[in-house]
Amino acid sequence: MEERIGQLGTEARGRIEGAADAEALKTIERELLGKQGVLAEVLASIPGLEPAERPLVGRLANELKCELLGSLAARREALDQERLATDRACDDFDPTLPARRAVRGSLHPITRVRRKVEDVFTSMGYSILEGPQVELDYYNFQALNIPADHPAREMQDTFYCTGGGNLVMRTHTSPVQVRTMERAEPPYRVVSVGRVFRKEEQDATHDHTFHQVEGLVVGEDVTAGHLIGTLRALLARLFGRELDTRLRPGYFPFVEPGFELDVRCPFCEDGCRVCSRTTWIEFCGLGMVHPRVFAASDVDAERYTGFAFGFGLDRLTMMLLGIDDVRHFMAGDLRFLEQF
Ligand code: DAH
Numbered sequence: 001m002e003e004r005i006g007q008l009g010t011e012a013r014g015r016i017e018g019a020a021d022a023e024a025l026k027t028i029e030r031e032l033l034g035k036q037g038v039l040a041e042v043l044a045s046i047p048g049l050e051p052a053e054r055p056l057v058g059r060l061a062n063e064l065k066c067e068l069l070g071s072l073a074a075r076r077e078a079l080d081q082e083r084l085a086t087d088r089a090c091d092d093f094d095p096t097l098p099a100r101r102a103v104r105g106s107l108h109p110i111t112r113v114r115r116k117v118e119d120v121f122t123s124m125g126y127s128i129l130e131g132p133q134v135e136l137d138y139y140n141f142q143a144l145n146i147p148a149d150h151p152a153r154e155m156q157d158t159f160y161c162t163g164g165g166n167l168v169m170r171t172h173t174s175p176v177q178v179r180t181m182e183r184a185e186p187p188y189r190v191v192s193v194g195r196v197f198r199k200e201e202q203d204a205t206h207d208h209t210f211h212q213v214e215g216l217v218v219g220e221d222v223t224a225g226h227l228i229g230t231l232r233a234l235l236a237r238l239f240g241r242e243l244d245t246r247l248r249p250g251y252f253p254f255v256e257p258g259f260e261l262d263v264r265c266p267f268c269e270d271g272c273r274v275c276s277r278t279t280w281i282e283f284c285g286l287g288m289v290h291p292r293v294f295a296a297s298d299v300d301a302e303r304y305t306g307f308a309f310g311f312g313l314d315r316l317t318m319m320l321l322g323i324d325d326v327r328h329f330m331a332g333d334l335r336f337l338e339q340f
Contacts, residue, residue, distance in 0.1 A: 001042075001045070001049065001053065001057050002056065002057065002060060004042070005042060005057070005060045005061060005064060008038060008039070008042070008064065009064050009067070009068075012028075012032050012064075012068055012071075013071065015028050015032075016028060016068070016071050016072060016075050017071075017075065019075055019079070021079060021083075022076065022079055022080075025072065025075060025076055025079065028072075029072050032068055033065065033068060033069070033072075039061060039064065039065055039068075042057070042061045043058070043061055046058055046061075106337065106338065106340055107340065108329075108337065108340070109317050109321050109323065109329070109337075109340045110211055110313060110314065110317050110329055112317075112321075112340065113313060113316060113317040113320055113321070114193050114211070114213075114313060116238065116320075117191075117193065117213055117234070117238070117313070117316075118191065118193060120233075120234050120237045120238065121189075121191040121215070121234075124189070124230070124233070125189055126189040126190060126191045126215070127188070127189065127190050127191070128190075128191055128192070128193070129176055129179075129180060129190050129191070129192045130176075130192060130194065131170070131173065131175055131176040131179055131192055131194060132170070133169065133170055133194065133195050133196075133197070134161065134167050134168075134169060134170070135167070135168055135169075135170035135175050136166055136167060136168075136175075137160075137166040137167070137168050138166065139170075139175035139178050139179060140158075140168050140170050140171060140172070140174075140175050141153060141168075142296075143175075143178040143293065143296040143297065144174055144175070144177070144178065144253060144254040144293060144296075145253040145254050145290050145292045145293055145296075146253045146254070150253065152252075152253050156171035156172065156198060157171075157198060157199040157200075158170075158171045158197060158198055158199055159197060159199060169196075169197035170196055170197065171196055171197065171198055172196050172212055172214070172310060173192050173193070173194055173196060173212040173213065173214035173310060174214055174254060174308070174310055176190070176192040176214050176216070177214065177216045177254070177289070177293065177308055178293065178296060178297050180216055181216075181218065181293075181294070181297035181298075181299050182297045182298070186218040186219050186220075186299060186304045186306070187217075187218060187219030187220070187304075188216070188217070188218055188219075189215075189216075189217045190215070190216050190217075191213060191214065191215045191216075192213075192214045193211065193212070193213045193214075193313060194211065194212070195209060195210070195211055196209075196210060196211065196212050197209050198210075202327060204324070204325045204326065204327070205315070205326055206326065207314070207326045207327055207329070207330060209330055210312060210313070210314045210326065210329075211312065211313035211314055212310055212311065212312055212313060213310065213311055213312075213313055214308070214309070214310045215230075215307075215308065215309045215310070216289070216306065216307075216308045217230075217306055217307050217308075218289065218299065218304050218305070218306030219304060219305075219306070220303065220304060220305075221305065222304075222305045222306050222307055223305070223307075224257075224288060224307065226307065227286055227287075227288075227307035227309065228245070228247065228261070230309075231245070231261055231283075231284060231286065231309060232245055235263055235283070238316070238320065239266050239320075243263050243264050243266055244263070244264035245261055245262065245263050245264070245283075246261070246262050246264075246280065247259050247260070247261055247262075248260045248261075248262065250285055250286075250287070252285055252287060253290070254287075254289070254290050254292075254293045254308070255285075255286070255287025255288055255289060255290055255307075255308055256287060256288060256290045256291070257287055257288060258285070258286070258287035259285075259286050259287055260282060260284065260285055260286070261283050261284040261285075261286055261309075262280040262281060262282055262283060263280070263281050263283045264279060264280060264281075265278075265279050265280065265281055266319070267319075274319065281319070283311055283316075284309050284310065284311035285309065285310050285311070286307065286308065286309035286310070287307065287308060287309075288305060288306065288307055288308075289305070289306035289307065289308055294306075314326050314329055317329075321340065
């Protein structure tokens with residue numbers, strides 16, 4: 001056996017020295033040291049040897065293994081150097097050429113603004129929650145005081161899933177309100193940002209898939225004043241200065257009273273394309289949580305009050321980054337995406 005190991009060593013040294021390239025070296029390594037390699041075979045035969053012979057054979061085999069690992073590494077390094085030298089010797093090798101630039105990805109504009117919005121709310125003590133995009137009819141409509149025959153369903157026509165289970169592609173992020181209230185006792189301050197879907201004709205300002213930001217605050221003595229102050233603070237942080245706002249009555253079945261908040265166009269004094277020449281931009285739906293919504297999720301409406309608001313992230317992103325067509329967001333066109 002000792003002889004056989006000696007022979008193996010001589011043979012292996014010759015093969016390693018003679019390897020023509022890295023590929024050949026890999027094959028040799030596998031045949032010598034691999035799981036099915038010759039050295040493994042030697043080691044496997046040890047239990048069948050005379051007890052006196054075993055330690056010596058084991059030691060020799062392991063020594064050979066270490067030696068071969070060393071020579072393999074040395075030969076690999078030598079081959080690398082040879083290849084480099086050949087490359088350098090060739091006529092068109094120009095070490096002064098700039099390196100090829102790695103292609104860097106970038107954040108989607110919606111993601112950038114989403115993070116900005118989430119940062120502002122986190123700094124105000126809100127938690128960021130996520131809700132499912134395929135939602136139960138119950139959370140998307142019924143628990144938000146929109147029963148099956150309610151006309152508000154027309155305004156938010158969606159894709160209903162077949163096959164039972166009463167699933168819909170959520171039409172807004174408001175279902176997160178109910179999911180939050182069901183889960184825990186107030187107080188809470190939460191924001192949820194995500195994709196929503198509607199059966200909608202596409203044009204420069206409408207798409208079937210878009211993004212909303214939903215906010216919910218419930219506690220003792222939460223007022224509409226807190227609500228308006230919060231949204232004004234958000235706008236100031238996003239646009240870098242205080243913007244005028246105005247409040248109009250608005251109808252949403254899950255809030256009472258309900259409002260719409262408009263913001264004074266940050267881009268003009270007397271009307272421009274962004275504000276359709278009105279100097280006001282519709283920004284947000286908002287209101288005080290409706291007692292029926294509290295009831296649906298077992299929140300004590302005698303003890304707690306709450307506000308909720310919801311606004312579109314796409315339109316806000318268009319305003320903040322100067323983008324003129326929502327359809328860019330979902331088109332996946334790199335020429336658009338690489339600009340951010
Ligand atoms: N979910 C509403 C929509 O998609 C927006 C909204 C309005 C959300 C008023 C609210 C709210 O939380 O209070 O049109």
